[in-house]
Amino acid sequence: MTSPKLGVYVHWPYCARICPYCDFNVFKDRKGDEPAALARAIVADLEAQAALTGPRELVSIFFGGGTPSLMDPDWAGEIVSAARRLWAAAPDLEVTLEANPTDAEAQRFSAFAAAGVNRLSLGLQSLDDAALRFLGRNHDAASAIRAAQAAARAFPRLSIDLIYARPGQTPRAWADELRAAVDLGAEHVSPYQLTIEAGTAFDRAVRRGALTPPDAEAGAELFDVTQEVLQAASFEAYEVSNHARGAAARSRHNLVYWTGEDYVGAGPGAHGRITADGARQATYAAPKPADYIARVAESGLGFATREALDPREAAQERLLSGLRITEGVAREEVAALQIAAPTVADLIALGLLADDPHRLRVTAAGRLVLDRLTRELAA
Ligand SMILES: C[S@@+](CC[C@H](N)C(=O)[O-])C[C@H]1O[C@@H](n2cnc3c(N)ncnc32)[C@H](O)[C@@H]1O
Numbered sequence: 151m152t153s154p155k156l157g158v159y160v161h162w163p164y165c166a167r168i169c170p171y172c173d174f175n176v177f178k179d180r181k182g183d184e185p186a187a188l189a190r191a192i193v194a195d196l197e198a199q200a201a202l203t204g205p206r207e208l209v210s211i212f213f214g215g216g217t218p219s220l221m222d223p224d225w226a227g228e229i230v231s232a233a234r235r236l237w238a239a240a241p242d243l244e245v246t247l248e249a250n251p252t253d254a255e256a257q258r259f260s261a262f263a264a265a266g267v268n269r270l271s272l273g274l275q276s277l278d279d280a281a282l283r284f285l286g287r288n289h290d291a292a293s294a295i296r297a298a299q300a301a302a303r304a305f306p307r308l309s310i311d312l313i314y315a316r317p318g319q320t321p322r323a324w325a326d327e328l329r330a331a332v333d334l335g336a337e338h339v340s341p342y343q344l345t346i347e348a349g350t351a352f353d354r355a356v357r358r359g360a361l362t363p364p365d366a367e368a369g370a371e372l373f374d375v376t377q378e379v380l381q382a383a384s385f386e387a388y389e390v391s392n393h394a395r396g397a398a399a400r401s402r403h404n405l406v407y408w409t410g411e412d413y414v415g416a417g418p419g420a421h422g423r424i425t426a427d428g429a430r431q432a433t434y435a436a437p438k439p440a441d442y443i444a445r446v447a448e449s450g451l452g453f454a455t456r457e458a459l460d461p462r463e464a465a466q467e468r469l470l471s472g473l474r475i476t477e478g479v480a481r482e483e484v485a486a487l488q489i490a491a492p493t494v495a496d497l498i499a500l501g502l503l504a505d506d507p508h509r510l511r512v513t514a515a516g517r518l519v520l521d522r523l524t525r526e527l528a529a
Pocket residue numbers: 171172173174214215216217218248249250251272273274275311312313342343344345346347
């Protein structure tokens with residue numbers, strides 16, 4: 151019998167500069183000993199969590215942040231080796247690193263490839279210098295292009311992140327920018343609509359009236375342009391904001407989340423989902439690096455809390471993530487929600503859900519109103 155699959159998420163929380171739109175768990179890059187201590191704590195945490203998961207087939211390791219491309223590539227290598235030692239690596243194990251496209255980071259790409267990273271997720275965000283300044287980025291378009299070219303040479307797989315629906319952005323300018331980004335050769339593109347997150351510098355600017363993001367109609371038009379340009383370039387929208395050139399180019403790691411597989415979370419603020427003792431357990435690590443390191447030193451395990459999800463909560467989570475991908479979610483996986491048959495029939499009649507007796511799957515029209523649709527089904 152094969153072991154259940156497992157993904158590993160590693161959170162590296164440091165950034166050279168905090169971007170005004172970002173509400174991830176991030177801290178200004180630390181000089182002293184803390185980053186090295188954090189790398190050691192992450193290895194110890196993985197060792198302790200392996201005792202909880204038991205034998206698994208390791209399908210993905212994802213270094214997210216923050217800015218993991220700022221970490222010492224040797225530390226990334228030690229974390230990858232530890233994970234490979236603790237679980238049975240799948241032959242096509244995906245190891246992704248998020249990177250910012252500065253020249254300094256691009257110079258270390260080959261060292262990360264030697265450490266075992268085989269997929270780079272590059273935070274290009276834009277190819278327009280004015281937009282990059284507006285987004286508070288510490289790179290310009292020329293260095294972003296150089297970084298993408300270096301990444302394409304160093305790694306077999308490249309994904310790029312872009313942020314659109316910026317103030318004043320026209321559909322034509324966005325289409326041109328997106329085409330130029332696609333020409334850089336990525337097999338995977340994640341274009342995200344700019345979201346004003348509570349508590350960020352952009353949120354404060356919106357409240358002061360200094361920043362006006364595009365309204366919903368303009369956002370929808372830019373979303374449509376995104377789909378058209380990427381479809382014409384042979385990308386499949388396998389998830390709301392994720393497009394891949396062919397099935398092999400899909401993010402294996404994101405599929406762990408969206409198909410309800412287990413994952414271990416290590417590093418400050420990391421979440422995990424582990425099936426143990428007959429229930430799906432949610433783990434949460436302390437957000438501050440010093441607290442996380444202290445916790446690992448005390449107990450071995452990095453997470454601060456672990457709670458078993460009840461069947462309804464687990465099904466709700468499956469619905470939320472499953473509806474994001476084209477394959478949807480099997481009806482039996484969300485049986486605990488006891489969704490009324492007429493509700494599903496109505497959504498099918500409205501053209502928002504596909505007419506599939508086995509799976510709940512959203513149509514292209516349904517994807518545009520995904521939040522509303524999910525609320526209706528999970529009510
Ligand atoms: C963990 S972040 C960034 C990784 C890397 N540090 C970087 O900045 O390139 C992952 C992605 O989320 C997206 N993102 C973060 N905050 C966002 C926001 N408020 N609106 C839209 N996209 C956002 C960006 O595209 C970013 O690349």
